[in-house]
Amino acid sequence: MDKNTTIINTIKQTLPSVTLLENEPMKNHCSFRSGGPVGVLALPADEASLLSLCALLKENGITPYLLGNGTNVVFPDEGAENLFVLCTGAMQSVRLLPGGEISASAGLPLSRLAAFALEHSLTGLEFASGIPGSVGGGVLMNAGAYGGELKDVITSVRCLDLADGTIHTLPASACAFGYRQSRFQNGGNIILSANVLLAPGEKEQIAARMKELNQRRRDKQPLDLPSAGSAFRRPEGYFAAALIEECGLKGTSVGGAQVSEKHAGFIVNTGNATTEDLRRLLTLVHDEVLRQKQVSLQPEIILVRP
Template sequence: MGRHTTFRIGGPADLFLRPRSAAQAAALAAQARALGVPVLFLGRGSNLVVADEGFRGAVVTLEEVAGEGPRLAADGLVDCPAGVNLAALCKFAAAQGLSGLEFAYGIPGSLGGGVFMNAGAYGGELGQVVEQVDFWDEEGRPHTLAGAALGFSYRHSWFAGHPGCLIAGARLALCPGDPAEIAAKMEEHLRARREKQPLDYPSAGSAFKRPAGAYAAQLIDSCGLKGLRVGDAMVSEKHAGFIVNCGRATCADVRELVEQVRAAVQARTGYLLECEIKFV
């Protein structure tokens, strides 16, 4: 599984399924569950650490479910399959002169994963532009919910409480803008990421959620934890909010490092950090 996640960590899955459509993915998952087989939907694997012993069940990868890509539905509305990566979606919007996704340029992962966790950066979140989401429930039945009904909040959506659902796609409501200005803002965000984030090492992105009234990276840095290491898992020396894989880090290494950081920050600042990485 390490080959299918951005952290490059994880043992093998019992089954690894590659459906060609969201409908096929939902049907396979429903059949597996009916047989008592646990199911894990896998997008781009950008916010995930798989156990060292692997996943005892069926992994349904959505790598080949990108569909035809994003398309214009009406003025300012874009329909997009869940498997499309966010960078491609941002470029499409910019080319159409549609603003509202500049913040997402450089966020790793797919639209589906981004909607699931309400991914965001630089003051923007996907929940701000989601008009509606098409998804399949655990029994393989299709549904559509309006964005307003999805309970978007910081790094959270309704789907967090319904992890067995499969996001098939979303309609986004964007605003007209100047293509050159949109592209310039996207490049500005990308430069900032490259300057501040440890993109030269495998990671799962930000390791901790932002606590109320503070920033996780600043708290970790203030505790002198940059460079703290367990095995080959390390608190990045470039950005304290990231845990990186320096070589052959294991899931156990990452878990232990997360707990050491949480304990140290709580003891020294009073803040109890919440881990943003999903362990399976």
């Protein structure tokens, strides 16, 4: 924590545009609503302050853990006092470029990016309007739904290389996108912004498609309870939710974590679930599906190590 105390004082003195929260409980920032305090949670107001902050962290040998909207990640119950979490949540700029692409900052919610596309009668992002993550988290996960994935519309990603402090613009072809996969999962980069290219469309049709997909989400998914989205990745040739349901695991609980009664692919927090409850339930479901179906489910939820 000593390192963090020194850096906190320096940031307060030199970077007023970075909001700092000390010993901040991560349950306040993650959609599953679990997780103890981390040493520092920093929220730069914009990209310039993020870059200054990262230069300072690098000088002090601190590697930050990136947080977008916290909808796919959970932190340990006991917290992590030496962890410096950098949240992009305040970086929400979005603009239409002269060539027709949209440039969106990492912290912009995907729902806002989709709404911006609708405003400009551009089609191709309807699938993303109900995904609760940010552009940065969405790019890292290659978020997708209803047959669409971000990789279908992304043309390039700007990122900061944490090792040498350089900024690169990578074409989509260099991002190693796959099913819930990208090169950014190897760590070492902060996604700063992404460009997407959409096609001209009919505003009413785009709005109708978004409405329809969001209704499908409300009908099928347990949106009334905290969760971190799909608990497991889709295994090759199967659907995780169907396997879990066929194994009789719907409604199974560990502490406050429960395999949703509404959609077996989700694990919900029924009240006071801890991250440990979630971890144990993920293991229980994995082991039971392996025993009954000989399929090894891999978690989609990211569990940050203490």
